[in-house]
Amino acid sequence: MKILYGIGTGPGDAELLTLKAVKTIERSDVIFAPNNKGKNMALDTAKEYVKDKRIVLIDFPMGAVTKKDYEEAARIINREIPKDGQGAFLTIGDPMIYSTFIYLMEEIERKSLGIQVNIIPGIPSFVAAAAAAKLPLTVKGDNFLLCDEFNGDLLKNINSISILKSLRGKEEIQNKLEKEKFDYTYVRRISLEEEGIMKDREKILSDRNYMSLILARKTKEEE
């Protein structure tokens, strides 16, 4: 039987790969990654370990992926993994968190192609961001919410939040967080060269990087 590993490569720093990710890549016959104009961030992260490997880039048209694209991706993967061989599909962050791999896995399992899918978790961006900014995500009794589309109602009942892809509507997010008394920090390109951690409202507003997220925490009442 063929095996496909969905591998989370973490936020981008090669040192945040797990030992299991490295070992599984090294044992794979073929490496798959989404094609972003001939390159891919997950592939960059793992470049030291994929350099002697056969690499197959798969097209997932940005923002407009259709069922057909997943069918075609599954077909390519099935064709490229040798009989009884193993492939590795690399994905930034973690494969089960806002990832293209989820739909691909579902497509492969629905089709009963005879490919066993296994998943190797990766460090999610918001976890790496909290570490770099030294901001607790949760302490005992806390609720933490993760979202990629913000609305103010989400702040009810929670102590801590991470908003991914915060580029759109950033000012509105900031206004709402301030109104509801959340302290917030903006993290750009976590673990990468241009990493930035900002707390200043105007600096945050003027940053336009797509790879950014917000961590926020209900302000502690004075004791």
Place this chain on the structure above:
Amino acid sequence: MKILYGIGTGPGDAELLTLKAVKTIERSDVIFAPNNKGKNMALDTAKEYVKDKRIVLIDFPMGAVTKKDYEEAARIINREIPKDGQGAFLTIGDPMIYSTFIYLMEEIERKSLGIQVNIIPGIPSFVAAAAAAKLPLTVKGDNFLLCDEFNGDLLKNINSISILKSLRGKEEIQNKLEKEKFDYTYVRRISLEEEGIMKDREKILSDRNYMSLILARKTKEEE
């Protein structure tokens, strides 16, 4: 200046350590971990990398840690890290998620002991559990909630939830999830020898392992 690294060792499988965690442990002069009757899970996870290291176990009385315990821990850490040396404090999962290390870091920084604290993220248990069970935590547009104390109101406005330390009140949690039409999966001792993934209501109810969590997802409407 002394440096203390707070290192997340992940859910327990040594292969889920990051390259950075291993490298940092290997470069450290002394390894710290919470003392659980002479042993510690994070230390077990990293045992291959700490075996030639000086190890200092620090007492944090289970369920009854006081400010004094953190003060004493900070004092021990300051004493044991050599001048201009580096120490590593190991913690299961991730240091910024429900971890004793958060309070310890705050204590060390409050005291201005001249110790620089850095954090190396780890794979959180719920991320590893989602990978093992092949359950998406979030797809585009989803909200995901993480909690260690469940109440039914938390299910409003969310698509996906992970409830840690689900041992207490498990039946009530199950009832509420069923009523609100969430599919749920119980994961015991993720990545460890006795790992178990269960969907059967009665089997879940009868399991009494403390190292367990629930992943749940709003049931998809039939199309």
